[in-house]
Amino acid sequence: MSLPQSFIGRIIFIIEKYGMSMLKGAGTTLVIALIGTIAGCIIGFIVGTIQATPINKKDSILKRILLRFVKIVLDIYVEVFRGTPMMVQAMFIFYGSAVLFNIHMDMWTAACFIVSINTGAYMAETVRGGILSIPDGQTEGAMAIGMNHFQTMLYVVLPQALKNIMPQIGNNLIINIKDTCVLSVIGVVELFFVTKTVSGAYYTVFEANTITMAMYLFMTVVLSKLLRIIEKKLNGPENYSLSTTDTLAYTSGLLKYPSKEEQHEKEYNRS
Amino acid sequence: MKKSIIEVKHLKKSFGNHEVLKDINFSVKPGDVTSIIGASGSGKSTLLRCINLLETPTSGEILYNNEDVLLSKNIPSYRAKVGMVFQNFNLFENMNVLQNCMIGLTKVLKLDKEKAKKESLFFLEKVGMLPYVNAKPRQLSGGQKQRVAIARALAMRPDVLLFDEPTSALDPQMVGEVLSVIKSLAKEGFTMIIVTHEMAFARDVSNQVVFMSDGVILEKGTPEEIFVSPRNEKTRIFLDRFMNY
Ligand SMILES: Nc1ncnc2c1ncn2[C@@H]1O[C@H](COP(=O)(O)OP(=O)(O)OP(=O)(O)O)[C@@H](O)[C@H]1O
Ligand SMILES: [Mg+2]
Numbered sequence: 095m096s097l098p099q100s101f102i103g104r105i106i107f108i109i110e111k112y113g114m115s116m117l118k119g120a121g122t123t124l125v126i127a128l129i130g131t132i133a134g135c136i137i138g139f140i141v142g143t144i145q146a147t148p149i150n151k152k153d154s155i156l157k158r159i160l161l162r163f164v165k166i167v168l169d170i171y172v173e174v175f176r177g178t179p180m181m182v183q184a185m186f187i188f189y190g191s192a193v194l195f196n197i198h199m200d201m202w203t204a205a206c207f208i209v210s211i212n213t214g215a216y217m218a219e220t221v222r223g224g225i226l227s228i229p230d231g232q233t234e235g236a237m238a239i240g241m242n243h244f245q246t247m248l249y250v251v252l253p254q255a256l257k258n259i260m261p262q263i264g265n266n267l268i269i270n271i272k273d274t275c276v277l278s279v280i281g282v283v284e285l286f287f288v289t290k291t292v293s294g295a296y297y298t299v300f301e302a303n304t305i306t307m308a309m310y311l312f313m314t315v316v317l318s319k320l321l322r323i324i325e326k327k328l329n330g331p332e333n334y335s336l337s338t339t340d341t342l343a344y345t346s347g348l349l350k351y352p353s354k355e356e357q358h359e360k361e362y363n364r365s
Numbered sequence: 366m367k368k369s370i371i372e373v374k375h376l377k378k379s380f381g382n383h384e385v386l387k388d389i390n391f392s393v394k395p396g397d398v399t400s401i402i403g404a405s406g407s408g409k410s411t412l413l414r415c416i417n418l419l420e421t422p423t424s425g426e427i428l429y430n431n432e433d434v435l436l437s438k439n440i441p442s443y444r445a446k447v448g449m450v451f452q453n454f455n456l457f458e459n460m461n462v463l464q465n466c467m468i469g470l471t472k473v474l475k476l477d478k479e480k481a482k483k484e485s486l487f488f489l490e491k492v493g494m495l496p497y498v499n500a501k502p503r504q505l506s507g508g509q510k511q512r513v514a515i516a517r518a519l520a521m522r523p524d525v526l527l528f529d530e531p532t533s534a535l536d537p538q539m540v541g542e543v544l545s546v547i548k549s550l551a552k553e554g555f556t557m558i559i560v561t562h563e564m565a566f567a568r569d570v571s572n573q574v575v576f577m578s579d580g581v582i583l584e585k586g587t588p589e590e591i592f593v594s595p596r597n598e599k600t601r602i603f604l605d606r607f608m609n610y
Binding site: 330 | 419421441445449454456469472473496499514518
């Protein structure tokens with residue numbers, strides 16, 4: 095089969111011949127980016143929450159030392175993975191784990207692992223900032239009704255922080271879709287790897303990369319629109335409806351306010 | 366004589382080298398409504414926050430049913446018994462009105478959902494916020510937010526309720542709705558400690574008034590003693606200024 099003369103013709107030629115493998119490469123890119131972003135967010139939430147935990151003078155000495163130690167370790171993690179290129183990290187981890195520990199990761203594991211811990215390092219800082227941006231009043235309100243630190247974080251602070259950092263999570267997903275291309279250095283067959291192969295086969299670098307550009311752009315645009323929708327959902331409805339007593343199926347006779355004695359009795363039953 | 370439910374003894378609190386509370390002593394019996402009045406910066410909020418352990422006192426004792434809470438291992442369970450209503454409401458922004466009231470019941474008191482909902486609705490009705498159960502805090506007026514905050518605190522069925530200037534952040538026309546809720550609670554015999562700048566309200570609602578100045582209690586007594594015939598010169602000056610404005 096010979097290569098058509100026109101630019102459009104060559105693009106059609108590549109799509110017909112390599113369309114499927116390029117789609118498969120794009121699929122790989124998407125899956126790695128998604129897994130990496132989700133796992134990275136989980137790592138980021140855990141690390142960021144620990145980083146934002148104040149060291150309390152009233153805690154036992156052991157707890158304070160432990161917390162300080164964990165914080166230092168996590169600090170090093172964040173600095174190392176934010177401060178070095180992902181491409182170098184990929185080589186370092188993939189070949190390093192084989193040489194040093196004799197662990198031979200398969201491509202998928204290596205790819206997801208690298209993207210996850212890289213995203214985790216970025217998200218940790220974002221989450222920490224998100225937590226610090228929630229007004230103290232929210233924490234005090236929660237503590238005043240008897241919530242412990244963990245409950246306060248889980249039910250009050252983190253949900254609000256999550257809402258605030260949704261745009262950042264979206265950003266990370268977009269970045270991950272683009273940056274998985276560096277994983278081609280360890281042989282992950284994602285979109286960019288496929289593109290290199292295709293352009294090499296017929297010397298159609300420009301044409302192949304035009305198609306690839308369009309595919310990356312399509313993925314990032316669709317996903318950012320999708321994330322906008324999720325953001326809106328998290329914001330909740332703009333309006334609320336006034337409830338009437340029947341929609342609540344609430345009969346005021348069901349519960350009478352107990353006298354002091356009854357209240358005390360109740361407490362004993364409760365505990 | 367009835368036993369004290371809260372007793373503050375030789376309480377001191379410093380921020381750095383700024384001694385904000387200097388040897389505070391007072392006690393509250395079940396059913397007491399105690400108003401704390403005094404000039405801005407005299408340490409009223411700090412005192413209330415110390416009682417709820419949102420601030421850690423520098424020294425002294427806070428006895429709750431005769432036990433020093435500063436030695437307590439389980440501070441959250443003490444806080445669940447001593448409710449707090451804040452000047453800025455501090456409603457959870459990520460929850461609607463009903464969820465704000467329910468969360469403490471389900472997560473702290475471990476009531477089941479059904480029960481928690483019934484209790485919450487009961488107290489929301491009490492403060493007149495039943496129609497707004499689905500609203501988010503940001504969709505409410507200040508007075509409505511504060512009434513929800515009161516319902517949230519009440520739903521925990523605390524033994525003592527602390528109020529830190531519950532109406533200071535409100536427009537004048539909303540002050541009344543919140544004060545009347547607190548008054549009705551006083552009638553029902555709730556034990557309350559209220560920091561307020563509303564002198565007429567303090568006089569009507571409380572059976573003990575505490576006047577603070579520069580981190581000490583200068584005078585305490587019945588509303589008549591404080592408002593009609595204050596013994597301390599500073600109390601008189603403070604009240605005069607208030608009545609004139
Ligand atoms: N977290 C803090 N760090 C340092 N100083 C503080 C802190 N909180 C309060 N203070 C200081 O303690 C003093 C008493 O403050 P507090 O808020 O208790 O006064 P207040 O009587 O409640 O006044 P207001 O009527 O204006 O609310 C003030 O001088 C204040 O600057
Ligand atoms: Mg104050």
